[in-house]
Amino acid sequence: MKKLLTLITLFIIVSAQAQTITGKDLLGKWIITSVGYDDNVIDLQTGEMVFTEQTIKEAKEEGMDREDLEAEFKNLEQSYKNITLVIDADTMQMKIQDTVANSDTYKIEEKDGRQWIVGGNGARTEYTLKNNVLRLIMIRRDAVVHLYFKKE
Numbered sequence: 283m284k285k286l287l288t289l290i291t292l293f294i295i296v297s298a299q300a301q302t303i304t305g306k307d308l309l310g311k312w313i314i315t316s317v318g319y320d321d322n323v324i325d326l327q328t329g330e331m332v333f334t335e336q337t338i339k340e341a342k343e344e345g346m347d348r349e350d351l352e353a354e355f356k357n358l359e360q361s362y363k364n365i366t367l368v369i370d371a372d373t374m375q376m377k378i379q380d381t382v383a384n385s386d387t388y389k390i391e392e393k394d395g396r397q398w399i400v401g402g403n404g405a406r407t408e409y410t411l412k413n414n415v416l417r418l419i420m421i422r423r424d425a426v427v428h429l430y431f432k433k434e
Contacts, residue, residue, distance in 0.1 A: 308411070309369055309371065310434065311367070311368050313432055314366065314429060315432050316430045317362045317427065318426075318427065318429075320337070320426055322334055324358065324362075326359060326363050333348075333355075362429070364378055364379045365429070367416075372387055373385060373386070374387075374399070374401070386405075388401050407419065407420055414432060415430055416433070
């Protein structure tokens with residue numbers, strides 16, 4: 283019984299530490315690795331694409347086969363390739379091929395158990411950081427976009 287309580291206590295401590303992400307954890311240069319678009323994923327390193335059954339079904343209804351679908355998503359892939367984030371103590375820059383596309387101050391907020399990067403302009407982006415992979419979750423008018431980054 284004592285061993286079980288010790289294991290449970292250890293699990294709670296480790297879990298609590300794993301969920302606590304500070305702004306310091308985000309500092310550095312991050313390289314984009316993949317993009318998720320409504321649960322369809324493009325690995326920007328290998329070019330591999332994974333589509334949901336719903337996406338495949340909708341494509342078929344529009345007269346598209348997998349090759350057509352991949353060609354459409356290839357354009358999306360080119361839009362996101364070569365993006366980096368550079369995060370320092372109070373500024374975040376998004377670069378495309380080493381050219382600054384966006385630069386802003388930011389702060390980190392936690393609300394309802396979710397973590398947010400809030401830009402100086404008020405824009406809010408939810409994020410997670412697990413296993414050294416930074417995921418930005420952006421709600422667009424017609425889709426949910428997930429950008430996955432690894433630290434350089």
